Amino acid sequence: MLAFKLALRNLLGAGLRTWLNVIILSFSFIIIIWLKGLLEGWDRQAKNDMIKWEIGGGQFWQASYDPFDPFTLLDSHSTIPDVLSDSVTNGTLVPVLISQGTIYPNGRMQSVLFKGISPEQKVLALPTLKLKSDGTYIPAIIGSSMAESTQLKEGDYVTARWRDKNGTFDAAEIRIACIYQTNVPSVDVGQVWLPIDNVREMMLLPGEATILVANKEGWKTEKSDKWIFKDQKTLLIDIENIIKAKSFVGILIWAILLMMAMLAVFDTQVLSIFRRQKEIGTYVALGMTRGQVVQLFTIEGAMHSVLATLVAAAYGIPLLTFQAIRGISIPVESKDFGIAMAAKLYPVYSLTLITGTVIVVLIVTTIVSYWPSRKIGRLSPTEALRGRIQ
Amino acid sequence: MKKLILLLLTGFSTLYAQLPDGKQILDKIDQNLSSENRVFSSSMIIHGRRTTHTIRLKTWTAGENKSFTEYLFPVREQGTKMLKLEEQLWIYSPSTDRIIQITGHMLRQSVMGSDLSYEDLMEDKKLTDQYIAKVTGSEIVDGHNCWIIQLTAFVPEIAYQEQKLWVDQERNIPLREEMFAKSGTLLKKTELSDVQRINGRWYPKKIVFKDMLKEGSGTEFLIEEIEFNVPIADYIFSKASLKK
Numbered sequence: 001m002l003a004f005k006l007a008l009r010n011l012l013g014a015g016l017r018t019w020l021n022v023i024i025l026s027f028s029f030i031i032i033i034w035l036k037g038l039l040e041g042w043d044r045q046a047k048n049d050m051i052k053w054e055i056g057g058g059q060f061w062q063a064s065y066d067p068f069d070p071f072t073l074l075d076s077h078s079t080i081p082d083v084l085s086d087s088v089t090n091g092t093l094v095p096v097l098i099s100q101g102t103i104y105p106n107g108r109m110q111s112v113l114f115k116g117i118s119p120e121q122k123v124l125a126l127p128t129l130k131l132k133s134d135g136t137y138i139p140a141i142i143g144s145s146m147a148e149s150t151q152l153k154e155g156d157y158v159t160a161r162w163r164d165k166n167g168t169f170d171a172a173e174i175r176i177a178c179i180y181q182t183n184v185p186s187v188d189v190g191q192v193w194l195p196i197d198n199v200r201e202m203m204l205l206p207g208e209a210t211i212l213v214a215n216k217e218g219w220k221t222e223k224s225d226k227w228i229f230k231d232q233k234t235l236l237i238d239i240e241n242i243i244k245a246k247s248f249v250g251i252l253i254w255a256i257l258l259m260m261a262m263l264a265v266f267d268t269q270v271l272s273i274f275r276r277q278k279e280i281g282t283y284v285a286l287g288m289t290r291g292q293v294v295q296l297f298t299i300e301g302a303m304h305s306v307l308a309t310l311v312a313a314a315y316g317i318p319l320l321t322f323q324a325i326r327g328i329s330i331p332v333e334s335k336d337f338g339i340a341m342a343a344k345l346y347p348v349y350s351l352t353l354i355t356g357t358v359i360v361v362l363i364v365t366t367i368v369s370y371w372p373s374r375k376i377g378r379l380s381p382t383e384a385l386r387g388r389i390q
Numbered sequence: 391m392k393k394l395i396l397l398l399l400t401g402f403s404t405l406y407a408q409l410p411d412g413k414q415i416l417d418k419i420d421q422n423l424s425s426e427n428r429v430f431s432s433s434m435i436i437h438g439r440r441t442t443h444t445i446r447l448k449t450w451t452a453g454e455n456k457s458f459t460e461y462l463f464p465v466r467e468q469g470t471k472m473l474k475l476e477e478q479l480w481i482y483s484p485s486t487d488r489i490i491q492i493t494g495h496m497l498r499q500s501v502m503g504s505d506l507s508y509e510d511l512m513e514d515k516k517l518t519d520q521y522i523a524k525v526t527g528s529e530i531v532d533g534h535n536c537w538i539i540q541l542t543a544f545v546p547e548i549a550y551q552e553q554k555l556w557v558d559q560e561r562n563i564p565l566r567e568e569m570f571a572k573s574g575t576l577l578k579k580t581e582l583s584d585v586q587r588i589n590g591r592w593y594p595k596k597i598v599f600k601d602m603l604k605e606g607s608g609t610e611f612l613i614e615e616i617e618f619n620v621p622i623a624d625y626i627f628s629k630a631s632l633k634k
Contacts, residue, residue, distance in 0.1 A: 104603040104604060106605075107439075107603075107604055107605030107606075108439075108604070108605065109500070109601070109603070109604045111499070159575075159603050161571065161577065161603060163498060163549070164572070166546045166547045166548070167498075167547050167548065167549060168543070168546075168547075168548055168549065168550070168551050168572060169549055169550055169551070169569075169571045169572070169577055170551075170571045170572040170573055170575075171571040171573055171575040171577060171603070172573055172575070
């Protein structure tokens with residue numbers, strides 16, 4: 001206890017030197033918590049949005065389907081197996097039929113994916129009820145990015161051209177029934193959603209689908225070898241990998257900042273031991289063992305991180321809380337990255353994140369403080385008492 | 391009344407009898423346009439919405455399913471080669487020194503923003519193998535008397551379900567073609583001109599393709615030199631020739 005009291009008194013007595021170290025260390029605290037919180041917030045938002053808009057509780061993929069290989073699309077369709085047809089009927093599985101085609105907005109040619117989905121589905125957040133029509137036109141819904149790139153508005157008609165399963169051209173006018181806002185580019189960019197019955201008729205593929213979206217988790221691949229179940233974890237792996245890669249960059253920035261702060265603490269310790277040799281000698285002369293003196297100096301150094309925690313809390317709590325409530329605006333261009341990212345990100349600061357960061361900084365500071373203090377163990381107390389430099 | 395019906399029926403049958411058999415005309419068209427093999431140099435002038443650019447090509451084709459094309463101009467495309475065997479197409483790009491394969495729907499994509507797809511550019515299927523022809527009338531096109539022929543596909547795997555041709559009655563060459571979607575929407579129009587006598591057959595040296603759904607003035611395809619039924623070495627139609 002005496003060591004703690006002495007350490008605190010010495011530390012406060014050092015004045016500006018201590019506070020400079022503390023402030024630098026507190027910046028490290030805030031930046032790592034903010035950066036980690038931001039990535040955590042993005043991770044949650046992206047996964048929630050993807051589940052809500054695209055992947056549901058997982059998906060059955062037709063065996064040939066590979067979203068990254070457009071060559072596979074021509075053969076990626078088959079009839080829904082009997083074992084899954086009841087689930088499709090009661091709406092727990094939503095079939096989607098995907099085919100390639102072209103639209104001609106304002107005389108420009110644009111390749112798109114036509115995605116057929118049931119207007120009555122309730123699994124995905126897509127406004128598919130807008131795909132209901134009186135049969136006089138083919139309704140379509142598109143995302144805001146698609147609407148922006150094609151300059152299409154609600155109520156516009158656009159010519160769509162496609163080839164059926166035999167490769168024969170066909171064309172029709174489709175009507176944009178709704179333009180929806182989503183943070184998930186993979187249900188927006190280059191895609192036109194149509195009623196599945198229309199797409200089946202267009203492609204001459206009655207009763208067929210490319211994927212089946214489940215309403216909740218817990219499905220598994222059935223005996224049918226034509227349909228393979230992909231769970232949420234598998235479907236979210238890409239976004240997880242992106243966030244992991246971003247986290248690595250965050251850790252790197254944090255490590256640099258922490259290293260700078262630790263360098264300051266290390267320098268302070270070296271300087272203290274160099275300048276306070278008489279004091280060290282006095283401690284030993286008064287009966288303290290060398291180990292106790294080393295302990296005192298280590299505690300003194302480590303206390304920088306305790307003070308830094310308090311300082312960081314003083315200005316960090318209001319600052320980070322404000323950001324968690326108001327969010328951080330992301331430039332519009334971020335949509336072009338092709339990954340799920342909201343226009344505003346809300347950082348999430350978990351207790352584990354905060355306590356974890358405090359503990360890590362405390363341990364690192366203690367090690368950095370102990371390192372130069374070991375020299376005290378090699379000092380001759382009489383020489384130290386005389387103030388001779390050793 | 392009976393006399394009137396009889397007169398009308400006679401009139402119609404006489405008119406119908408004057409129209410030639412569509413299949414015979416298609417045969418004659420195929421004789422002019424199709425060949426066992428051919429080698430030709432051509433220019434493709436692509437008129438976009440804002441710009442026009444030209445591509446020069448040299449092509450070797452054998453039968454319906456083998457074709458090899460080399461880009462000669464512009465400089466940035468020089469050395470690009472395309473090989474089509476059956477339903478597969480390989481493209482070699484000298485800038486990347488890589489061969490990529492194109493199949494399925496990609497074959498139907500436009501070649502460098504033109505109004506032609508890779509399929510259009512590299513296929514040479516006989517009309518008689520794909521369509522039933524019916525002569526529906528006659529019309530003058532560019533000063534030439536033409537039969538109007540309605541083509542309806544009898545094979546399922548075909549790009550255009552229906553076509554309409556205006557065929558020169560003397561030279562048996564279509565001077566105008568219209569391609570329709572199954573719904574009846576006009577998708578593509580071609581105008582064929584500069585018809586010349588080459589090796590005993592009539593052949594159009596200028597073809598203008600126009601995608602009717604797209605803005606722009608279409609794509610001009612100019613045959614600069616063409617040779618029919620000349621020997622072509624087998625290695626030309628191999629993947630090894632792409633990198634040569």
